[in-house]
Amino acid sequence: MDSFKKIHLLSLELIPIINDLDDEPRQVVLEHITYCEDCQKLYDRTENFNSSMPKQEYSEDVELKPLKKLVQFNNGLKLLLITVRALILFYIVYSSFKYYGVESVTSMLEYFKSGIFLFYIPAAIFLLVFAFTFFNKKWVWISLVIDLVIILFLEKVLQLFL
Structure with a gap:
């Protein structure tokens, strides 16, 4: 060749x-x-x-907002997780005050501990699995730390105020 x-x-x-x-x-x-x-x-x-071929003019001023609805949905789910935790805690604290009042602090704290065990721990496990499935690792770790602090130390914080 x-x-x-x-x-x-x-x-x-x-x-x-x-x-x-x-x-x-x-x-x-x-x-x-x-x-x-x-x-x-x-x-x-x-x-x-x-x-x-038509020429495409690109502008430097255009700000792309990728998947804006998805970001809003993601933020809404995070707010929902926080709200569910807060509502469960509010229910436990409110019912312990309602049934035992301040007169019987030890009974009230026992009721609070049992409410945490019966209501909050299962909800926290479900919410952690939900967060693990739909969110990044940072959000899962933050949720886990907050749940552990609530489970282990919230009773002691309540004792300080009573």
Whole structure:
């Protein structure tokens, strides 16, 4: 195979992407186009095609808000998880005060501990699995730490105020 045929084959492959080539290979292809009628036709068709394509104008000022609804939904789920925890804690504290009052602090604290065990721990496990499924690791760890603090230390905090 002679050198003209080699350059011809390479030019046929490179003409469609001639605008993306470096200067030296582009000059070799353009030089070959001046001598080869087939490559000249291909080059003309490629240039006509490129010029007929509409040009897209990109603006630097456009701010993309990707998946805005998904982000809002994600934030709504996080708020729901916090609200469920708060409502369960409110119910436990309210019912312990309602049934035992301040007169019997020890009974009230026992009722509070049992409420945490019966209501909050199962809900916390469910919410942690939910957070693990739908959120990132940071949110799971934050939820786990908050749940452990509530389970282990909230009773002691209540004792300080009573």
